[in-house]
Structures are given as structure tokens and as C-alpha cells.
Amino acid sequence: MNTLGQDAKNHGTAVGLNVDKITINGGKPLRGRIELKGAKNLVTKAMVAAILGDTPSVLKDVPNISDVRIVRGLLEVHGVSVTQGIEGELILDPSAVETAHMADIDAHAGSSRIPILFCGPLLHRLGEAFIPDLGGCRIGDRPIDYHLEVLRNFGAIVEKLPSGIRMSAPGGLHGAKVSLPYPSVGATEQVLLTAVLADGITELSGAAIEPEIMDLINILQKMGAIITVDTDRVIRIEGVEKLEGYTHRALFDRNEAASWAAAALATDGDIFVGGARQAEMLTFLNVFRKVGGDFEIQEDGIRFFHPGGELSPVIIETDVHPGFMTDWQQPLVIALTKAKGVSIVHETVYEQRFGFVDALVEMGASIEVHKECLGGRACRFGQRNFKHSAVISGPTKLTGADIEVPDLRGGFSHLIAALSADGRSTVSNVGIIARGYENFITKLELLGADFELEG
Numbered sequence: 001m002n003t004l005g006q007d008a009k010n011h012g013t014a015v016g017l018n019v020d021k022i023t024i025n026g027g028k029p030l031r032g033r034i035e036l037k038g039a040k041n042l043v044t045k046a047m048v049a050a051i052l053g054d055t056p057s058v059l060k061d062v063p064n065i066s067d068v069r070i071v072r073g074l075l076e077v078h079g080v081s082v083t084q085g086i087e088g089e090l091i092l093d094p095s096a097v098e099t100a101h102m103a104d105i106d107a108h109a110g111s112s113r114i115p116i117l118f119c120g121p122l123l124h125r126l127g128e129a130f131i132p133d134l135g136g137c138r139i140g141d142r143p144i145d146y147h148l149e150v151l152r153n154f155g156a157i158v159e160k161l162p163s164g165i166r167m168s169a170p171g172g173l174h175g176a177k178v179s180l181p182y183p184s185v186g187a188t189e190q191v192l193l194t195a196v197l198a199d200g201i202t203e204l205s206g207a208a209i210e211p212e213i214m215d216l217i218n219i220l221q222k223m224g225a226i227i228t229v230d231t232d233r234v235i236r237i238e239g240v241e242k243l244e245g246y247t248h249r250a251l252f253d254r255n256e257a258a259s260w261a262a263a264a265l266a267t268d269g270d271i272f273v274g275g276a277r278q279a280e281m282l283t284f285l286n287v288f289r290k291v292g293g294d295f296e297i298q299e300d301g302i303r304f305f306h307p308g309g310e311l312s313p314v315i316i317e318t319d320v321h322p323g324f325m326t327d328w329q330q331p332l333v334i335a336l337t338k339a340k341g342v343s344i345v346h347e348t349v350y351e352q353r354f355g356f357v358d359a360l361v362e363m364g365a366s367i368e369v370h371k372e373c374l375g376g377r378a379c380r381f382g383q384r385n386f387k388h389s390a391v392i393s394g395p396t397k398l399t400g401a402d403i404e405v406p407d408l409r410g411g412f413s414h415l416i417a418a419l420s421a422d423g424r425s426t427v428s429n430v431g432i433i434a435r436g437y438e439n440f441i442t443k444l445e446l447l448g449a450d451f452e453l454e455g
């Protein structure tokens with residue numbers, strides 16, 4: 001399922017933007033103000049949670065990104081009525097949920113990983129669910145073994161068919177003691193979305209505790225769930241008989257905020273990111289400051305800027321929350337090519353997240369990627385054949401080139417590279433970026449970027 005090397009274009013323009021290429025004249029600082037909406041990594045799951053309610057839910061600050069459109073399509077295939085309220089608001093009415101055909105689910109699954117999170121809610125509602133071939137960024141093998149094991153613990157029967165995976169729960173779902181071998185975000189969400197209506201108590205240990213998961217817990221509590229978050233990654237859920245719909249404003253997208261912060265630093269710019277908040281970005285802000293970036297925290301957002309002077313190298317090890325988020329490293333690497341000295345990024349969450357650096361090397365960056373763990377943090381990829389530690393020597397000047405976007409965050413980092421480079425670059429396959437960055441073309445315009453679009 002979801003092997004690397006599949007054509008990235010399958011999940012680019014088809015579901016995103018009607019643009020494939022951007023030609024960028026680099027070297028102009030990005031300056032101005034942009035506004036964030038809700039987090040891709042929360043909004044899509046909140047949409048799935050609406051299936052659990054007996055009444056409609058209202059979700060606010062929903063970004064217009066292709067992952068949201070995919071989840072909307074999947075909900076509709078299952079009979080959930082999804083309507084647009086005021087700008088950025090979705091009303092999700094699950095009163096007519098029904099079984100969908102595997103072929104319809106497959107046709108709508110697109111480039112997102114979210115279809116797997118439909119399992120618990122659909123097993124509760126209908127007694128069966130199907131998992132199609134999943135999308136998401138090609139940054140590692142991304143198996144779903146934890147998800148399947150978790151669902152089996154709740155009493156689901158998992159059958160692998162030629163057309164995908166079928167789940168059923170003839171005896172209903174019951175609370176379980178579940179332990180994750182690694183604090184997986186998706187598997188933790190799988191447990192939450194399944195346990196809230198399961199019969200009895202679920203104790204999850206080894207849970208992920210990302211802010212988006214905490215916001216999903218806020219939503220489930222609004223719906224009537226009973227969830228306790230203990231210390232040491234233990235979450236307890238007391239199953240209830242029914243849940244209501246929710247009204248909720250989604251948590252801001254901290255990954256998008258970090259991406260624009262990195263763009264400000266790499267282009268010598270100054271970007272006010274409306275809606276960004278300090279609490280969820282503490283770890284990023286520390287690293288941003290160490291590299292030489294500056295920021296001002298205001299009530300309605302955070303201003304990120306290059307204060308002048310040389311940038312400094314840093315050692316980063318990506319990790320689960322509260323560590324340095326893996327989705328932040330790719331955009332920040334562009335600023336590190338401009339820092340004086342040697343930076344190291346040890347990627348411990350995904351085994352193959354450095355595919356994007358080949359294009360940067362072509363543009364003049366000095367980056368070597370190694371199989372060894374260049375850091376002290378426990379990592380599942382040491383002694384295996386994965387190039388997961390990058391050594392970036394700087395400062396180097398980037399020069400314009402023709403480059404192709406490999407994945408979502410790598411794609412945004414390619415945009416930053418082109419914006420900060422001398423001369424002209426053509427960045428193709430930019431449709432993927434619309435998976436997670438709302439209106440990024442308009443935002444680039446607002447920030448004064450010099451570019452042209454090609455269909």
C-alpha cells in the first residue's frame with residue numbers, strides 16, 4: 001500500500017490547483033501579511049468525527065485545500081450532507097450515513113491518508129467499512145499496521161480483499177487496552193474515533209499528543225465523549241452511548257505558519273502570519289531564533305522576519321510532539337543553506353524525507369544525506385538503508401533551475417528555494433502544494449513575489 005515511487009502527479013493537479021508550473025524570478029524578499037485558517041491535520045479529522053454525531057456539526061476556519069475536498073467527497077459518498085455556511089464554515093449532517101461501494105470510495109480517496117480514519121465511525125454506524133489504497137506524501141513506506149491492530153483490539157474483523165481492506169464488527173466494538181509501539185498521530189486518532197462510542201473503557205498508552213490531536217479531543221468532548229489525557233502519553237476514553245454534533249473553530253495550521261516563517265528567513269523578508277499562536281509553536285520558535293530569525297508575538301498572529309546579519313547553523317532532530325515537527329524541516333532547510341557553518345537535520349519520523357534536496361543541490365546548495373543517525377535521539381532508521389540525516393554546509397548561493405515538486409512540504413521548500421535564488425526557476429508539479437496550503441498563489445502575490453503561472 002502506498003509505495004514510494006508512485007507517480008507524484010497522481011495526487012497533484014487532479015485534485016488541487018489548475019496550475020502545474022510556476023516560473024519564479026528569485027531574489028526578492030517576501031514582505032506583507034497573510035492569514036491562516038484551520039490546520040490540515042485537524043480539519044480533515046474533525047470532518048470525519050462528524051459521522052459520530054446524532055445531529056449536524058459545524059466546523060469553522062476550514063481551509064480551501066485539496067485534502068479537505070477529498071474528505072468532503074468521501075463523506076458525501078457515505079451519505080453525509082456537507083454544505084457551505086459562511087466563508088470557511090462547513091455544516092456536516094450525518095443523519096443519512098449509508099454503506100458506500102468500494103469503487104466509489106476508491107475513486108474519491110485521492111491523495112489523502114484520511115480514508116483510514118473512517119473505519120471506527122463507520123463500524124459504529126454501519127457495522128462495516130472499507131479502506132482503499134491510501135495517498136499522502138511519499139516520504140517513507142507509511143504502513144498501516146498499527147491502525148489494523150488497534151481496530152482488531154476493539155473487536156473488528158479485518159479481511160484483505162483484492163479491492164482493498166474490508167472491516168466488519170458483527171459483535172460491535174468494545175473498549176480495549178491498546179499500546180502503540182510508536183506515538184503515531186494517525187493511530188492515536190484511530191483509537192480516539194473508535195473508542196468514544198465503544199462499549200466500555202479504552203486505555204491507550206504510547207499515544208501521540210500533537211496539538212491537532214488535543215483539538216480533536218476538544219471536539220469529541222464537545223460531542224459528549226469522556227476522554228482523560230494523563231501524563232506519559234496515556235489517554236483513557238470511557239465509551240458513551242451517543243454523541244451529538246459539535247460547533248468548533250479549528251486550531252490554526254502551525255505547519256503552514258512555520259513554512260511562511262522559513263520563507264521570510266530565506267528571502268530576507270518580513271511576514272506577519274495572522275492566526276499563528278506561540279503555544280503550539282514553542283519548539284519551532286526556539287530553533288528559528290537560534291538560526292538567526294526574529295519574531296514578534298502579537299495578539300492576532302506572529303511576525304517572522306530576517307533581522308539582518310549572518311544566519312547560524314543548527315542541529316535539529318525531528319520528533320513527535322513536543323519535539324521539532326518533521327513537517328517543519330523541509331522549508332527550514334532552505335534557510336540553513338544560507339547559514340554560515342554546518343547544520344545537521346536528523347529525520348527520525350519518516351525514513352525517506354530528503355528526496356527534495358537533490359533539486360537544491362542542483363541549485364547550488366551543499367547538502368549530503370547519510371544513512372547513519374547523526375544525532376543522539378532514538379531512531380527507528382539507524383543501521384538500515386535509509387538516508388535520513390542531512391548535513392548542510394553554508395552559506396551557499398542558490399541559482400535558478402527547473403525543479404519538480406516531490407511532495408507537499410518538499411514542494412513548499414522548492415518554492416522558497418526558487419524565491420530566494422538568483423535568477424529564474426521553473427517549479428513544476430505545484431498542484432501537490434494545494435493539498436495543504438490554502439491559496440498559496442494569492443499569498444505569494446500578496447507578499448510581493450515575482451512569478452508567472454503556466455497551466
Ligand SMILES: CC(=O)N[C@H]1[C@@H](OP(=O)(O)OP(=O)(O)OC[C@H]2O[C@@H](n3ccc(=O)[nH]c3=O)[C@H](O)[C@@H]2O)O[C@H](CO)[C@@H](O)[C@@H]1O
Binds near residue numbers: 145186351
Ligand atoms: C494527515 C496528517 O495528520 N498527517 C500528519 C500525520 O501523519 P500520520 O498520521 O500518517 O503519521 P504517523 O504519526 O502515523 O507516522 C509516524 C511514523 O509511524 C509510522 N507508522 C504509522 C502508522 C502505522 O500504522 N505504522 C507505522 O509504522 C509511519 O510510517 C511513520 O514513520 O503525522 C505526521 C507526524 O507528525 C505528520 O508528518 C503528518 O503531516
Ligand SMILES: C=C(OP(=O)(O)O)C(=O)O
Binds near residue numbers: 113135137139409
Ligand atoms: C506528511 C504530510 O501530510 P500527509 O500525512 O497528509 O501526507 C504533511 O502535511 O507534511
